[in-house]
Amino acid sequence: MTKSDLIDALAAQQPQLVFRDVELAVKELLEQMADALATGDRIEVRGFGSFSLHHRPSRVGRNPKTGDAVNVPDKYVPHFKPGKELRERVDNAARRERENNTG
Amino acid sequence: MAVTKADLADALFNQLGLNKREAKEFVELFFEKIRHSLENGQAVKLSGFGNFGLREKRSRPGRNPKTGEEIPISERRVVTFRASQKLKQRVEENSTLLKQKYTQEERVEANVGSG
Numbered sequence: 001m002t003k004s005d006l007i008d009a010l011a012a013q014q015p016q017l018v019f020r021d022v023e024l025a026v027k028e029l030l031e032q033m034a035d036a037l038a039t040g041d042r043i044e045v046r047g048f049g050s051f052s053l054h055h056r057p058s059r060v061g062r063n064p065k066t067g068d069a070v071n072v073p074d075k076y077v078p079h080f081k082p083g084k085e086l087r088e089r090v091d092n093a094a095r096r097e098r099e100n101n102t103g
Numbered sequence: 104m105a106v107t108k109a110d111l112a113d114a115l116f117n118q119l120g121l122n123k124r125e126a127k128e129f130v131e132l133f134f135e136k137i138r139h140s141l142e143n144g145q146a147v148k149l150s151g152f153g154n155f156g157l158r159e160k161r162s163r164p165g166r167n168p169k170t171g172e173e174i175p176i177s178e179r180r181v182v183t184f185r186a187s188q189k190l191k192q193r194v195e196e197n198s199t200l201l202k203q204k205y206t207q208e209e210r211v212e213a214n215v216g217s218g
Binding site: 001010014017024026040041042043045047050089 | 104105106107108110111114115118119121125128129130132133134136137138140141142143144145146147148149150151152153155157159179180181182183184186189190191193194195196197198200201202204205
């Protein structure tokens with residue numbers, strides 16, 4: 001599912017909103033979430049999961065072309081931890097698939 | 104400070120003029136559509152933000168960290184997230200500021216703890 005598939009699915013289920021508003025709303029939500037992470041705020045969505053930043057310490061890397069050692073400074077990277085409902089629904093679906101395949 | 108569904112709904116209300124009930128419902132449905140796709144075994148690719156994927160994990164021996172007792176971890180399907188290059192870059196560009204912010208927050212927490 002891509003962003004435009006997601007917009008289509010939401011538009012189909014929200015007939016009171018014009019398509020353009022659905023498009024803008026999806027973009028707004030993603031922008032708010034990206035903004036939160038870029039400014040160091042966590043995102044916590046019950047039943048879905050949480051987004052936070054993980055710290056990566058500085059390290060000595062290599063220039064792949066020349067083989068020279070280069071210092072890579074420490075940085076933060078986005079991290080997602082799935083919530084309980086998402087974890088369980090995904091795993092239960094997988095279990096049902098396995099049972100159907102063997103049954 | 105953590106961003107919640109209520110904050111996201113507020114943004115739809117403030118920025119797009121959806122009414123409060125519509126905004127709340129939209130946020131709920133947005134996350135439900137992503138969950139539903141993943142539940143159906145379909146990855147979700149949100150360009151500019153990141154990709155939610157699925158991985159099959161084989162069963163492996165595990166251990167109760169408290170008692171040390173051995174308990175097998177069953178095979179399972181798990182959700183993974185890979186931030187897009189754009190999001191990673193935005194975070195990375197802010198790393199210096201973020202470091203200051205987190206150091207300050209730690210100091211505040213330490214002061215609250217001791218006070």
